[in-house]
Structures are given as structure tokens and as C-alpha cells.
Amino acid sequence: MSKKVHVQTNINGEAVDFLCEPRNSLLEVLRDELDLTGAKEGCNNGNCGACNVVMDGRLVNSCCVLGVEADGCEITTIEGIGAAANLHPLQQKFLEHAALQCGICTPGFIVSAKALLDSNPNPSEDEVRYWLAGNLCRCTGYDKIVRAVLDARNGA
Amino acid sequence: MSQNGHKVIGTRPIRHDGVDKVTGRAIYGADIQLTGLLYGAIKRSPHPHARIKSIDTSRAEAHPGVRAVVTAHDLPQIADKLADLGEAIVNLRDASNNVLAYGKVLYKGHAVAGVAAVNLHVAQEAVELIDVEYEPLPHVTGVLEAMEDGAPILHEDMKTTSMGEETDKVSNIANHFQHKMGEPDDGFAEADVVVEREFTTQTVHQGYIETHNATALWNEEGQLTIWTSTQGAFSVRDQMSEILQMPISKVKIVPLEIGGGFGGKISVYLDPVAALLSKKTGHPVKMTMTRDEVFEGTGPTPGSYLKVKMGATNDGRLTAATAYMAYEAGAYPGSPVGAGAGCIFTPYDIPNVQIDGYDVCVNKPKTNAYRAPGATNAAFATETVVDEISEKLGVDPLEFRVKNGAKEGTRRADGPVHPVIGCIETTEAALNCEHYRSSLDKTANGKVRGRGVASGYWFNFNGGRSAISVSINPDGTINMLEGSTDIGGSRASIAMQLAETIGLEATDIKPYVVDTDSIGYTDVTGGSRTTFGTGYAAHATGQALIREMKERASKLWDVPADAIDFADGVFSYRDDAEKRGTFKELASQAGDAGGPVVAQVSTNPDGSGGGAFATHVVDVEVDRETGKVDILRYTAVQDAGTAIHPSYVEGQMQGGVVQGIGWGLNEEYIYNDAGSMTNASFLDYRMPTTLDLPMIETIIVEVPNESHPYGVRGVGEVPIVPPPAALANAIYDATGVRLRDLPMSPPRVQQALAENGG
Numbered sequence: 062m063s064k065k066v067h068v069q070t071n072i073n074g075e076a077v078d079f080l081c082e083p084r085n086s087l088l089e090v091l092r093d094e095l096d097l098t099g100a101k102e103g104c105n106n107g108n109c110g111a112c113n114v115v116m117d118g119r120l121v122n123s124c125c126v127l128g129v130e131a132d133g134c135e136i137t138t139i140e141g142i143g144a145a146a147n148l149h150p151l152q153q154k155f156l157e158h159a160a161l162q163c164g165i166c167t168p169g170f171i172v173s174a175k176a177l178l179d180s181n182p183n184p185s186e187d188e189v190r191y192w193l194a195g196n197l198c199r200c201t202g203y204d205k206i207v208r209a210v211l212d213a214r215n216g217a
Numbered sequence: 218m219s220q221n222g223h224k225v226i227g228t229r230p231i232r233h234d235g236v237d238k239v240t241g242r243a244i245y246g247a248d249i250q251l252t253g254l255l256y257g258a259i260k261r262s263p264h265p266h267a268r269i270k271s272i273d274t275s276r277a278e279a280h281p282g283v284r285a286v287v288t289a290h291d292l293p294q295i296a297d298k299l300a301d302l303g304e305a306i307v308n309l310r311d312a313s314n315n316v317l318a319y320g321k322v323l324y325k326g327h328a329v330a331g332v333a334a335v336n337l338h339v340a341q342e343a344v345e346l347i348d349v350e351y352e353p354l355p356h357v358t359g360v361l362e363a364m365e366d367g368a369p370i371l372h373e374d375m376k377t378t379s380m381g382e383e384t385d386k387v388s389n390i391a392n393h394f395q396h397k398m399g400e401p402d403d404g405f406a407e408a409d410v411v412v413e414r415e416f417t418t419q420t421v422h423q424g425y426i427e428t429h430n431a432t433a434l435w436n437e438e439g440q441l442t443i444w445t446s447t448q449g450a451f452s453v454r455d456q457m458s459e460i461l462q463m464p465i466s467k468v469k470i471v472p473l474e475i476g477g478g479f480g481g482k483i484s485v486y487l488d489p490v491a492a493l494l495s496k497k498t499g500h501p502v503k504m505t506m507t508r509d510e511v512f513e514g515t516g517p518t519p520g521s522y523l524k525v526k527m528g529a530t531n532d533g534r535l536t537a538a539t540a541y542m543a544y545e546a547g548a549y550p551g552s553p554v555g556a557g558a559g560c561i562f563t564p565y566d567i568p569n570v571q572i573d574g575y576d577v578c579v580n581k582p583k584t585n586a587y588r589a590p591g592a593t594n595a596a597f598a599t600e601t602v603v604d605e606i607s608e609k610l611g612v613d614p615l616e617f618r619v620k621n622g623a624k625e626g627t628r629r630a631d632g633p634v635h636p637v638i639g640c641i642e643t644t645e646a647a648l649n650c651e652h653y654r655s656s657l658d659k660t661a662n663g664k665v666r667g668r669g670v671a672s673g674y675w676f677n678f679n680g681g682r683s684a685i686s687v688s689i690n691p692d693g694t695i696n697m698l699e700g701s702t703d704i705g706g707s708r709a710s711i712a713m714q715l716a717e718t719i720g721l722e723a724t725d726i727k728p729y730v731v732d733t734d735s736i737g738y739t740d741v742t743g744g745s746r747t748t749f750g751t752g753y754a755a756h757a758t759g760q761a762l763i764r765e766m767k768e769r770a771s772k773l774w775d776v777p778a779d780a781i782d783f784a785d786g787v788f789s790y791r792d793d794a795e796k797r798g799t800f801k802e803l804a805s806q807a808g809d810a811g812g813p814v815v816a817q818v819s820t821n822p823d824g825s826g827g828g829a830f831a832t833h834v835v836d837v838e839v840d841r842e843t844g845k846v847d848i849l850r851y852t853a854v855q856d857a858g859t860a861i862h863p864s865y866v867e868g869q870m871q872g873g874v875v876q877g878i879g880w881g882l883n884e885e886y887i888y889n890d891a892g893s894m895t896n897a898s899f900l901d902y903r904m905p906t907t908l909d910l911p912m913i914e915t916i917i918v919e920v921p922n923e924s925h926p927y928g929v930r931g932v933g934e935v936p937i938v939p940p941p942a943a944l945a946n947a948i949y950d951a952t953g954v955r956l957r958d959l960p961m962s963p964p965r966v967q968q969a970l971a972e973n974g975g
């Protein structure tokens with residue numbers, strides 16, 4: 062086992078320090094060290110988007126980022142996007158449109174869609190489909206997910 | 218109020234578990250944390266077929282941080298015994314050998330040992346330190362090759378069963394069966410048009426996004442608890458009890474949220490290994506699979522070879538059909554060829570039919586159920602032949618299907634006679650839908666376009682066993698415990714049926730999926746049974762609560778119980794209009810008249826009534842140069858009996874369609890000559906993304922199921938059945954070339970066009 066490294070971050074608006082081995086991914090740290098299990102592991106190699114978080118304003122696959130790389134970074138996970146009492150409009154629209162079945166992909170989709178709307182508040186359906194192509198959902202066929210995101214646009 | 222006088226059924230409430238799932242709070246199998254937790258990993262075979270000469274675990278055991286190593290020698294060796302796991306019958310000896318290989322490995326990825334260590338990385342390091350000596354054996358991965366004389370034999374002691382009798386022949390063919398009705402030869406003699414074609418399909422995976430996981434704790438008293446994601450907690454309990462040879466009372470399964478299953482999360486893989494490791498270490502042990510382990514080590518759905526022949530008269534009547542169906546079982550017998558045979562001609566009324574099915578072992582993972590298992594392979598063949606016959610006869614393919622459609626009283630070749638079904642109604646709805654009536658330009662942007670249709674059938678499995686336990690809170694809300702794991706909104710669809718029965722809102726019911734110690738035996742979430750079977754129990758629970766509330770009202774009002782009526786959510790005494798109250802009003806007082814109000818109900822309905830039918834319409838655009846097929850428009854039509862929560866019915870239809878599109882256009886296990894899958898990742902095993910698809914339009918037909926109090930039919934599985942055939946028919950319409958091998962991926966389409974000058 063290699064020596065652990067001290068990492069200082071800001072996660073969902075709070076200063077968070079953690080220790081991790083250099084080989085630990087950010088996803089492992091979030092899930093196993095920090096109890097932030099909203100990010101899911103679907104592939105561990107950047108192909109499903111279930112682990113997506115926002116790091117310094119950029120959407121990343123947290124399975125492809127090392128924990129040590131997060132030093133000095135600001136991170137937003139699904140847990141920081143909204144809670145029962147103050148759901149983000151995307152979360153509300155996912156519920157209303159029944160845009161989830163098993164729900165394992167849902168945190169990743171909401172994190173990705175929020176990153177899209179933050180940079181482009183009024184995307185077209187094509188833009189939504191292009192942006193979300195890095196997130197796999199095996200249950201819904203995407204129809205209701207795309208509708209929920211379109212319905213959550215500012216301009217909608 | 219929705220249609221049919223229902224107040225709750227047919228509405229679209231927000232699901233009860235929704236907020237937890239959109240905020241990331243819901244706890245899935247891999248999310249569980251326990252004190253003292255160890256992490257496990259599996260050593261897997263690099264060979265598709267080999268004898269295990271020795272396993273040396275000493276280097277792994279000596280690795281710092283490793284706490285235990287187990288192999289098949291830690292499992293009790295059990296005798297042959299068949300068990301029904303809900304969607305398939307399995308031999309428990311095979312199930313045990315599949316969990317940890319004993320004597321031989323039968324596919325690349327076959328588990329041979331398990332390790333527990335202080336963290337996952339250390340466990341994975343230790344896996345590399347387990348030394349296994351193999352004697353590689355010749356392998357076979359294709360179904361037809363495996364059936365040949367002289368093929369490498371997977372099971373030296375397996376004799377072919379033919380037409381119900383065990384023969385003396387040792388071969389990879391586990392079973393050959395036949396269904397026959399009428400005289401096919403006579404039927405073909407009557408026909409004016411006869412079409413016979415061969416088809417192949419490749420191994421495909423369910424592709425659930427959550428990988429398999431199991432966390433086990435074997436405590437000092439020998440009590441085993443497993444936290445896992447499963448379609449059937451009780452099925453896991455049965456399997457654990459058999460594979461580990463321990464009393465069922467010593468096993469408790471706690472089902473956590475499940476991230477997709479589609480039939481693939483019924484068999485256990487990790488659970489017994491985690492249990493053995495926990496027993497050895499005294500610690501809880503968590504195991505999760507990587508994605509490549511899911512592809513290579515869990516059950517996909519079979520590749521297959523089919524030959525289908527159908528005949529019709531010039532006036533458009535089907536007279537005969539035969540099918541030869543050979544399905545890969547994978548490493549152990551038990552492909553879904555039987556189910557496929559029950560579906561292959563079922564949307565049609567054909568007087569003369571013969572179906573021969575073959576269940577064949579090959580050096581691939583043991584196949585497992587995948588959404589309408591066996592039916593998609595079958596429909597790909599039948600629906601393409603039907604398209605060709607319609608074309609030869611010069612009739613509209615949907616009108617041909619309506620004319621020959623199965624209806625109440627039509628007999629299936631495998632025996633059963635249809636009760637009330639919505640086959641013809643569904644096809645007619647497709648025939649009349651705006652999409653089918655719209656025109657399609659046959660060329661655009663230098664590409665060619667075409668439209669295809671196909672139908673499909675899936676017999677929802679027997680209603681099955683379900684239990685529900687409820688307690689009424691003084692505010693009139695109800696806690697509802699159930700044993701059906703919720704894989705796509707069934708908490709809502711079941712709670713809605715209870716709410717409907719007792720005149721409450723869906724939100725007044727609080728559904729909980731509980732562990733196997735806390736509720737009666739409940740069959741798997743699978744076979745399209747949950748909203749039907751557990752919904753059936755929910756209705757019965759509502760009836761029991763109404764009876765109980767009448768008793769309570771009778772005490773409170775001091776009137777005879779049989780003079781109390783319940784209608785529109787209100788209890789009332791027939792002879793005094795003052796004595797009345799809603800369920801909620803009574804709930805606040807009922808506890809004073811006999812203690813808390815509770816009810817426990819279990820049901821096992823006699824059959825599930827008529828099955829589910831679907832007809833799909835698709836428009837495609839084909840790039841002749843690259844062979845790429847784009848979907849322009851897709852409409853799925855399906856009989857749901859009664860749609861309890863229409864959004865989730867649509868969702869099942871859309872999800873099934875898209876899995877069928879993936880199967881039709883891209884997905885396949887690609888094997889090299891060494892018997893290795895070469896594309897075991899989500900990058901190379903190409904499932905559809907948002908960018909590959911348009912919106913999926915849905916039309917729900919409702920022909921109520923007589924065998925359910927609210928008319929529910931299972932809806933989950935049949936939507937995967939028509940897409941590959943509908944796509945093949947559309948590609949033909951666009952290019953004039955018929956494709957009969959799946960997947961119709963760009964290289965295959967390109968090659969077919971080149972060979973046929975299309």
C-alpha cells in the first residue's frame with residue numbers, strides 16, 4: 062500500500078480535507094471516504110457518465126480523475142445540486158416527466174444536464190442529445206430524459 | 218378522474234422513491250457501508266475451456282492486507298437438482314459450479330477463486346498472485362459448430378434429452394423438443410406462397426448500468442445476511458440456501474435499490490463468494506463487479522440460429538409454419554429456447570405448425586433471461602418472413618397481420634389457448650396511426666429511406682406469489698410493505714392499486730420494499746409480473762382493509778357490519794345517513810375499536826391471463842456508403858390491458874424499444890479465435906446513446922386482462938421483441954436488400970449491399 066496524500070478541496074460549498082492513495086480515483090474517494098454515494102460507478106473507464114461531477118466548472122467523469130488531482134479544486138456532486146426541500150428545476154422535471162426508471166443513471170444525467178444549462182440556458186433538442194451522449198441509460202430509451210431537460214430550460 | 222371511472226389508476230403521480238433518486242440519496246447495492254468492511258475480488262479464467270490442474274493461493278494469502286481466499290473447495294459439492302428461479306429453471310449443481318468453477322472452466326471469465334482484503338486494490342493485487350495451472354482444451358463458441366459431431370464437449374457426462382427422453386448420446390445438445398399442431402406438410406401443400414429463410418443472432422447483454430454487487434455478513438451465530446441489488450430477494454435466499462447447503466431460516470436477504478436488471482439480476486454470482494469470505498474472516502465483505510466482469514462473467518442472452526418457413530394462400534391466409542430454433546445456452550444448459558418457441562408464431566392464427574427447439578452448450582457465459590427471453594430472436598425470423606410473404610402477395614403487411622391475427626380461442630403451437638388478448642386491436646391501432654399513414658420520401662441527402670413494421674408477443678409469466686403487509690396510521694395514511702424490488706416504478710404502480718381500492722390518493726400510501734424476514738415469499742420482479750401479481754395482492758389487501766374497517770365502523774357506530782356500505786371512498790350505514798365517514802376519518806378512530814388496523818395478504822393468482830402484444834413502425838435512413846442506419850421516426854403500439862401509471866408504461870415501451878434497436882443495429886459479443894470476447898467495455902459494446910435516437914412515440918392500447926381485477930397486463934418485456942425485425946424490414950424497404958443476420962451494424966449492412974447490388 063502506498064503512502065496516503067493529504068488533499069484539500071471544496072465540495073458542494075464546504076471545505077473538505079481527505080487522505081487518499083495516489084491510485085484512488087476521485088469517484089472512490091467520494092463514495093468510500095466521503096460517503097457521497099450519489100455518484101455511481103457504471104464502468105470505471107469514462108464511458109457511462111454515471112459518476113459525473115463538476116470540477117472547477119468542468120464536467121468530468123470522476124472515475125477518470127485521481128483524488129489527488131482534486132487538490133485545490135471546487136467540486137459539485139449530485140448531493141450539492143438540490144435536496145428534497147429545494148429541488149433544482151432539473152430534478153423537479155425529472156420527477157414530473159418520469160425520466161427515471163431504475164434511477165442509477167439519474168444523478169449523472171442531472172449533473173451533466175445542469176452543466177449544459179449553466180453554459181447554454183436554452184439548448185435545442187439536438188444540443189441536448191449531443192451533450193448527453195456521454196451518459197448511458199439502459200432503462201428509459203432517453204425520450205423522457207430529453208423531454209425533462211428541454212422542459213427545465215429557462216426559455217421553456 | 219381518469220378513464221373507466223378510476224380515480225388513481227390512469228393518473229401520473231410522482232413516484233414515491235423519486236426524490237431520493239434525483240438527489241442521489243437512494244441507497245443502491247454498492248452504496249452500503251458497514252463497520253469493519255472488507256472488499257472482495259474474483260480470480261477469473263483466461264481460457265474459454267480448460268481443466269483446472271491446481272490452484273495455489275499461498276502467494277495471495279501472504280500478501281499484506283489479504284484476509285482470506287476461497288475456491289470451489291470451500292463450497293459444498295451438491296447433487297443435481299432443478300430449481301425454478303422465476304424466469305428460468307436451473308440445475309443447482311451447475312449454479313454452484315458457475316459461482317466458482319470446479320474441475321473445469323467453461324468460458325473466459327469463469328470465476329475460480331475469491332479474495333477478501335482491506336481494500337479493493339489490495340484484493341485485486343492478490344487476485345494476480347493466485348496461481349492456477351490449467352490444461353487448455355479445445356473450445357467452441359458458435360451454436361451450429363457446437364452441435365456438430367466431433368465438436369469439443371463441455372460436459373462429458375451430459376446426455377442429450379430428445380423429445381422428453383434421455384438418449385445415450387453425449388453431445389453439447391442438452392435438449393431437443395418439438396411442438397406440433399396440425400399437419401405442416403398439408404398446410405404447405407395448400408399454400409400458394411412459401412418462404413423459407415435462415416437467420417442468425419449474436420450474444421447480447423442486458424447492459425444494466427449498475428454492475429453486480431453483494432455484501433455479506435456471516436455472524437457468530439451462523440446467521441447470514443446479504444445486502445444486494447436483485448430482482449428477487451427470495452430467489453437469492455433460495456439460491457444461497459441451496460448453494461451453501463444451509464437452512465433457509467439462517468439466510469436473510471436485504472434488497473437495496475437496484476440499477477437495472479432486465480432478467481440478468483436473478484442468478485447469484487458474487488453472493489455465495491462474499492458469504493464464504495465473510496465466514497472465513499468474521500467481517501462483512503463487499504464485492505462489486507467491474508464492467509468487463511459483467512460482460513464476461515454474467516449471463517447475457519443467447520446467440521442463435523433459426524430457420525423459419527411459412528406458407529400462405531393467394532387470398533392472404535397463413536396455412537402452415539415451421540421453425541428450427543437452436544439457441545446457445547452458454548456454459549450450462551438452460552437457454553430460453555423454450556420461451557422463444559412459445560412466442561415464435563403466437564401473434565398469428567396458423568392451423569399447421571411444427572417447432573423444433575435445441576438447447577446447446579457453448580464456451581460462453583451461462584446465458585440468462587433478458588427481457589422477453591428468447592422471443593426477440595424468434596420474432597426477428599418470423600416477422601421478416603411475414604414481411605416477405607406480404608410483399609409477394611402484394612398486401613399491406615399490417616393488414617396481413619390483422620387478417621391472420623391471433624384472438625380469443627386461438628391455440629398456440631405449444632398448447633395453451635388464448636383468453637381475451639389485444640393482438641388484433643394493437644395491429645389495427647398501428648395500421649391507423651398517424652405515423653403509418655404519413656408519407657415518407659424514399660431519398661434524402663444522398664441517402665435512402667424506408668419504413669418497416671413488425672409485431673411481437675410475450676406471455677407474461679404466471680401471476681406468481683406476492684405478499685403485502687399494511688398498517689394504517691391514525692392520519693389515514695398507510696404503510697405498505699412489499700417483497701417486490703422496484704426496478705422501474707413498481708412502488709408507484711402497486712401503491713396506486715391499493716389507493717384505488719380503498720379510495721385514497723397515491724401519496725397516502727407509503728410503500729417500502731423490505732427484507733426476506735419481514736414479508737411473505739414474493740416471486741421475482743421479472744416475467745412482466747410485478748404490477749400484475751403484486752398489484753393483484755394490493756387489490757386483495759385493499760379488500761381486506763375494507764372488511765376490517767367495516768368491522769371497526771360497526772363497533773364505533775354500534776350497527777351491524779353487514780349493513781355498512783363502502784363506495785367512492787366513503788363508509789356509510791345504510792339506515793342512518795349521519796353514520797358515515799371516509800377511510801381517513803375512520804382511521805383516526807379505528808384504533809380505539811380493536812387496536813391498530815393492520816392487514817397481511819398473500820396471493821398466487823391462477824395464471825396471468827392473456828399475454829402482451831406489440832406492433833412497431835419505424836422509418837430509417839441508410840447511408841449506402843458507410844452502411845450506417847439512422848432512425849428517423851419510431852412508433853411503438855402495445856396492449857397494456859389497463860395502464861396503471863401511463864408514464865411508466867410508456868417508459869417501459871420506450872426502454873424496450875431502444876434495447877431492441879441496440880440489439881438490431883449494433884450490439885454483439887465479438888469473439889476472437891482464442892474464444893475471448895474482444896469488446897467487453899461500454900466503449901466497444903455499443904449501446905444506443907441519446908445521439909442515436911429520436912423520441913420514441915408510444916400508443917397504449919387497453920384491452921383489459923380478465924384475470925386481473927383492474928385489467929392489468931404485464932408491459933415490461935414485449936417492447937424489445939419487434940425492433941430488430943422492424944428495422945430489417947425498413948432497411949429492405951430502403952435498399953431492396955434483406956438482412957438476416959444480427960446486428961445490422963455498418964460493416965454488415967455495407968457488405969450486404971455490396972453483395973446484393975442494393
Ligand code: FES
Pocket residue numbers: 101102103104105106107108109110111112113122123124125
Ligand atoms: S463510471 Fe465513470 S464514466 Fe462510467
Ligand code: FES
Pocket residue numbers: 160161162163164165166167197198199200201426476477
Ligand atoms: S433509469 Fe436505469 S439506467 Fe437510466
